[in-house]
Amino acid sequence: xxxxxSILGHLWMFPNTLLISLLVIPLSMLRQISYYGRSENxxxxxxxxxxWAGKLLTRFDKVGISLGHFIGIREDFLGVRVLVxxxxxxxxxxxLFGIFHLPAYVLCHGILWVYAKxxxxxxxxxxxxxxxxxxxxxxxxxxxxxx
Ligand SMILES: [Zn+2]
Numbered sequence: 001x002x003x004x005x006s007i008l009g010h011l012w013m014f015p016n017t018l019l020i021s022l023l024v025i026p027l028s029m030l031r032q033i034s035y036y037g038r039s040e041n042x043x044x045x046x047x048x049x050x051x052w053a054g055k056l057l058t059r060f061d062k063v064g065i066s067l068g069h070f071i072g073i074r075e076d077f078l079g080v081r082v083l084v085x086x087x088x089x090x091x092x093x094x095x096l097f098g099i100f101h102l103p104a105y106v107l108c109h110g111i112l113w114v115y116a117k118x119x120x121x122x123x124x125x126x127x128x129x130x131x132x133x134x135x136x137x138x139x140x141x142x143x144x145x146x147x
Pocket of ligand 1: 086090132133136
């Protein structure tokens with residue numbers, strides 16, 4: 001049953017993967033990223049830190065990203081297992097939410113951002129408080145501790 005659900009999840013999120021392929025293929029051809037390996041559910045690409053894709057990621061204070069089945073991790077953070085678990089959890093979230101994952105993620109972020117502004121909470125991070133991020137951090141922590 002778990003295998004069937006996994007296959008359905010991969011199919012359900014396939015439009016995300018197809019769409020992001022339009023970005024991954026040219027980035028790969030331009031050697032901004034390169035194939036690194038597989039995670040449990042995704043395909044890992046290393047992002048060159050000095051390339052513009054790496055600089056863009058760094059500009060947003062990020063070292064990893066998941067879009068569709070593609071997990072991009074900045075080359076100098078590839079050894080951080082917990083980061084791979086975190087990004088793989090985002091892939092699992094997409095297997096559950098399919099094409100609705102990105103809109104739901106952005107909506108949560110927007111609501112939390114407005115909440116922080118309206119309530120004047122300067123120490124509040126809409127990114128860190130996003131339920132998708134909270135879930136991914138918890139999952140990665142459990143996996144790192146083998147729980
Ligand atoms: Zn995340």
